Amino acid sequence: MNYRHAYHAGNAADCVKHALLVLLVRAMTAKPKPLFVLDTHAGIGSYDLTGVEANKTGEWRCGIGRLRDDPPAALADFVALSGPADQYPGSPSLIRRLLRPQDRLALCELHPDDAATLKHRFGRDPQVQVHRRDGYEALTALLPPAERRALVLIDPPFERVDEFATLAAALQAATLKFPAGVFASWYPVKSRAPVRGFFADLAARHVADVITCEVLFRAPLDPARLNGCGLLIINPPYGFEAAARPVLAALSTALSEPDGAASLTRLADE
Numbered sequence: 001m002n003y004r005h006a007y008h009a010g011n012a013a014d015c016v017k018h019a020l021l022v023l024l025v026r027a028m029t030a031k032p033k034p035l036f037v038l039d040t041h042a043g044i045g046s047y048d049l050t051g052v053e054a055n056k057t058g059e060w061r062c063g064i065g066r067l068r069d070d071p072p073a074a075l076a077d078f079v080a081l082s083g084p085a086d087q088y089p090g091s092p093s094l095i096r097r098l099l100r101p102q103d104r105l106a107l108c109e110l111h112p113d114d115a116a117t118l119k120h121r122f123g124r125d126p127q128v129q130v131h132r133r134d135g136y137e138a139l140t141a142l143l144p145p146a147e148r149r150a151l152v153l154i155d156p157p158f159e160r161v162d163e164f165a166t167l168a169a170a171l172q173a174a175t176l177k178f179p180a181g182v183f184a185s186w187y188p189v190k191s192r193a194p195v196r197g198f199f200a201d202l203a204a205r206h207v208a209d210v211i212t213c214e215v216l217f218r219a220p221l222d223p224a225r226l227n228g229c230g231l232l233i234i235n236p237p238y239g240f241e242a243a244a245r246p247v248l249a250a251l252s253t254a255l256s257e258p259d260g261a262a263s264l265t266r267l268a269d270e
């Protein structure tokens with residue numbers, strides 16, 4: 001496990017994932033019923049933007065750094081939630097900021113140091129459970145939840161060449177175990193072919209009610225670069241698609257080069 005999110009926290013891809021995550025949690029907390037959120041690949045929860053790792057790559061400057069300079073109206077909620085200025089929240093902190101007293105959050109992280117940091121940060125919070133375990137395995141172990149309503153964020157590091165195949169199989173197993181769950185799965189766009197293969201794999205597995213939200217930072221011509229990213233959502237909540245369109249457009253305007261783009265595409269009907 002070589003991937004450390006501290007080098008990438010707050011970059012353009014994080015902003016795409018987290019701006020959409022905020023919309024999903026907001027949509028699912030609009031009703032008073034309790035919500036369970038499962039974050040299968042949690043990282044350490046929040047990141048110091050003045051730290052060595054963040055400034056070794058400086059990636060955050062082309063992500064949250066740019067958005068904080070002049071937040072577009074569609075991203076104001078996300079940017080306000082992302083503070084304070086010298087920090088960037090990982091998915092655990094962002095989700096936690098949006099939970100109501102009746103909601104619950106489970107965080108899974110496999111890296112021993114990162115799991116220890118998460119435990120230190122959230123261990124005493126009665127609404128949060130931290131697990132040092134494989135997030136893919138937790139998908140079927142922790143679902144369905146007692147609340148019967150859940151949002152699941154799956155955000156693997158894509159270190160392994162078979163990550164898309166693992167993800168497709170995990171999504172099929174999780175949706176069979178808990179068909180009503182809302183699943184949001186982040187993926188990189190380096191070149192189009194692996195992403196097309198992932199979509200075809202999910203279709204072959206008969207996963208229904210699937211949309212994808214993508215921001216390309218530039219045309220995906222050089223497969224050595226992270227040219228964009230997407231969030232694939234199964235069972236998107238009511239109102240999410242309408243709310244996501246202006247957010248995607250604002251993300252692309254702020255973060256993409258002139259040949260970039262944003263899109264929301266339905267991949268499979270309900």
Ligand SMILES: C[S@@+](CC[C@H](N)C(=O)[O-])C[C@H]1O[C@@H](n2cnc3c(N)ncnc32)[C@H](O)[C@@H]1O
Pocket residue numbers: 001003004005017040041042043044045089090091092108109110111114133134135136155156157
């Ligand atoms: C992209 S980062 C997560 C970032 C976090 N979701 C956020 O948005 O702030 C991926 C994390 O998954 C962890 N990881 C890798 N393989 C894992 C696995 N099988 N189960 C759980 N965590 C894993 C890595 O240590 C890393 O911290």
